[in-house]
Amino acid sequence: MNWLSILLQVNLYLTLGVAFYFFFLRKETFHQQNRIYLLLFSIVAFLIPFVELGIVHDWFVTSKVSDVVAVIPLEEFTVSPLTEEPEWSWNILAINIYFIGFGFGLLKFSLNLFKLQQLFSIQHLEGQAFSVFGKVVVDKKLNGYEAIRQHEEVHSKEFHSIDVFWFELIAVICWFNPIVYFLRKEIKLIHEYIADDTVAAKMGSPYQYAQILVSSHFNTDTSLLVNNFFNQSILKSRIAKLSQTKSKPTAKSKYLIVVPLLVAMLVVANACRENIVPEASNPDPLSLKEDNKTFDDQIFTVVEESPQFPGGLKAMYKYIADEIKYPSRAQKANISGRVFLKFVVDKDGYVTNPTVLKGIGFGCDEEAIRVVKNFPRWQPGSQNGQHVNVYFTMPITFELDGVKYEAKTDKATTLVLPDEKIAFRQTINPKDKPLVVLNEVVVVGYQFNKLKPEEIASINVLKGAKAIEKYGEQGTKGVLEITTKK
Template sequence: MNWITYILQVNLYLIVTFGFYWLLLRKETFYNANRFYLLTASILSFAIPFWQSGIIQSWAVTAQVSTVVKTIPLAGFTVTNPAETPTWDWNLLLANIYFMGFGFGLLRFSIGLFKLQQLFSLSNLDGQAFSFFGKVFIDKKIDHYDVIKNHEEVHSKEFHSLDVFWFELLGALCWFNPVAHFMQKEIKLVHEYIADAKASEQLGSKKAYVKVLVSSHFKTNSNVLVNHFYNKSILKTRIMMLSKEKSKKKALLKYGLTAPLFLGMLVFAAACVNDNTELQPTIDLEQTTVVAYAPKKSLTEGQIFTAAEHNPEFPGGTSELYRHINREIIYPVEAQRASIEGRVFVKFVVRKDGTVGDATILKGLGFGLDEEVKRVIDTMPTWKPGTQDGKPVNVYFTMPFFFELEKEIDTNDLGNNTKQAPLLLADGKEIAFQDLEEYQKNNITESVEARVLEPKEAASKYGEKGKFGVIEISTI
C-alpha cells in the first residue's frame, strides 16, 4: 500500500464515521458515549487500513482456480538502468503539497502552544476562565466563581485537553479534509456538554446554570488548545442541549449500529489490501520456513498442489527469462531519488493457457519499485503451461527482485550471476540455479520445504560460500 492510498483510505473512513455520528448520534444526550465514539472512530480510521485479517480477506476472495504453489528462488536481478525523468513527477508533487499543508498545521499548533505559555504567565486573567490538562485558570474576581470552577474541573479531571491535542494533530494530518476540522469542533462541543451537565447537577438547577452561561461578565481568547467556559459561538447550542430531555435508553441501540459500520470498513480495507497480500504471509527475510503438501491424488476442480508433474516453462528456458526481465525492468525515478535499494518479492500465476497474470507483491519497497515489478511480470509472453495428470493447471511462482543503485551486471551471463547470488542447496547438495527445474522434476514428493537464510546467518553456517545468503530446499 502506497502512502497516497493510505491517506485516501483514512480520510474516507473519517468521512463515513463522522457522517454516521452526524446523522444518528450528535443529538443524543449520551455525551460520554459520543466522546468515546469520536475518539475511537478517529483512531481506527488510521489503524484499519493496516488491518489484514485472513478470515476477513477470505470473504472477499471469490477466485475459484486450481492452483499449484511453486517457489522459484532465482538469483537477484540487479537493476541499474535509470528511467527517463518525466516532465512531472506527480507523486513528488502531491507529496510536496501534502507535507506543506501538514507543516502549516504543525506550525499553527506550535504557535498555539507558544501563546498558551504566554497565557499561563498572565498575572491578571481579567474575567477569563479556562482549563488546560490538570490546571484550572479562573479570575478570582469573577462572578459565580464556584460554579465556573466546578465546570472547569470537569474538563481537567476527564483529560479533555488530551482529546483536543489529538484532534489538532488529526487536523494537521488531514488538513485538506473538512470533516477533520468538523470533528475538532464537535469534540470540543461534546466536552462542554459533559461539563455543563455535571456542573448544573452540582448547582442543583439547570435554569440557574443557564443564567450563569448568559452572563456578560466573561471574556475569552482565541487559543484553540484550552477549554473556555465562555464561548459565544456555541453558547446557544449548549443551552439547547442542557434544556433537552435525556435520551431514552432505547436510543442506545443506535450505538449498536457501529458494529456493522466498522465491520464494513474492515471488509473494505481487506479488499483493498487483498491485491497486495491475497492471503499470503509476509516474508520474514531473517529466517523463513515454508512447508506445503502435494497430495498424490488425481486432479480435481479447486485442488491445490505444491509441485506439478510438469512445471510451466518460459520460452527459451530460465536464462531467457532472466534476459527478458533485465531487458524490460526500469529503476523508477522516485526510488532513485530516495536511494531505495533492497528486495521485492512477487508472486504470479501461469494460467492453464500459458498466459501470465495476477501479480501480487508479497514484500515490497514502495517508491514505484513494487509497481515496476508487477509491470514487468505483465509483459511476459505466453509460457508453456504446467500439467498435472496430463491436464493443464494454474501455477503460482514466487520470485525475488534485487534492486541496487550504481551497480552493473553482465546481461550475457544472467543465468550464472554469482556475484551476489545466494548459495542454493537441494537436499544438502549444492546445485546451480539453472539446474533447479530439472532437479524439481526428478524429486516430486509429498512435501517440499524451503528455508531462506540471510547473509549473516548463512556465513556463520556455511562460511565464505554463504556470504550472499543460502536457500535450503528439502524434499521430504
C-alpha cells in the same frame, strides 16, 4: 504499503465515522458515549489500514472491492500525433501541495503551543476561565465563580485536553479534509455538554446555570488549545442542550449500527493490502478468485516493493513516446480519448496479460496493447523478500491537439495544422515513404524535424490515382505537399 494509500484510507474512514455520528448520534444526549465514540473511531481510522484478517481476505466482497481500489495505478500518458515525454506529474504536484499544507498546519499547532506556554506565565489572568492538562484557571471575581470552577474541574478530571490535542494533530495530518475541522469543533462542544450537565445537576437547576453562561464575560482566546468556559461560538448550542429532553435509553441501540460500518472498513482495508489473485491462462482483470493455493500463481495488487521499469518512470515514458504511434484511422476520424489498460508484471519482470478495461477503438486500443506488450523486462516486485506477480493499471490518452483530418473519396486528403504544437513523427515503413514536395519542389530524404512548426502553412496529402495523375510513378506511394509561410 504506500503511505498515500494509508492517508486516503484514514480520511475515508474518518468521513464515514463522522457521517454516522452526524446522522444517528449527534442529536442524542449521550454525551459521554458520543465522546468515546468519536475518540475510538478516530483511533480506529488510523489503525484499520494496518489490520489484516485472513477471514476477511477470503470474502467474495473483499475480492471485488480489491479489484476496484487496490490495483497499482501508473500515471496517465498522453499520445498526440507527436507524443512527448511528460515533464511533470500530477502525483508530484499533489504530494508537494500536501506537504505544504502539512507544514503550515504543524507551524500553526506549534504557535498555539507557544501561546499556551505564554498564557501560563501571566501572573494575573483577569476575567479568564479555562483548564488544560489538569491545570484549572478561574478568576475568582467572575460572576458564578463556584459553578465555573466546578465546570473547569470536570474538564480537568476527565482529561478533555488529551482529546483536544489528539484532534488538533489529526487536523494537521488530514488538513485537506473538511471533516476534521468539524470533528475538532464537535469534540470541544461535547466536552462542554459533559461539564454543563454535571454542574447543572449539582446546582439542581439547568435554568440557573444557563443564566451564568449568558451573564459571564467573554475574554479568552478560543484558538488556544484549552477547554474554555467562555466560548461564544458554541454558547447557543450549550444552552439549547441544557433544556433538551434527555434521550431514551433505548436510543443507545443506535451504537450497534456502527458494527456493519466497521466491517465495511475492514473489507476496504484488506482489499487495499495484499489481495491475491490466482493467474489463469486467460484471466479476467475485473474478477478475482478465492482459490489461492500456491505462492507462485498469486498476483498481488499491493506489495512492499513495486516493480520498476528499467531506468524508472521517466525512462518508461520516453520508451512509450518513442514507440507509440497515433493510428491513422483514429486521426482521420478525429477520434481522441482514454484507453485504460491493465497488465501484470510477473515475478521474472516480464509484462503479461495486457488487457483493455475501457477503449476508444479505431486502432487506439490495439496500439496501446502493442506498446505495453513490447515493454522491456522490468525489475520485478517483491513481497516478504520474494519476487511476485503484480497487477498495474495505466490510462493512455490519445489527443489530436487541434489537428483536423478531412478525408474524401478519390480526392486529396488535406491536413490542416494549427500554428502551435506542430511536429512530425516518422511512422512510415522506409519502403513505403511517400514523395515529399516542399513549396512545389520535390525533395529526397527530407528530415521532417528540420522544419519548424511555425513555418508551416498547410500540408496536402495525395494518394492513389490523384497522386499518380499529378506526379506519375513517383506518386505511387502517395505524396505530401508541404507549403510553408512566405
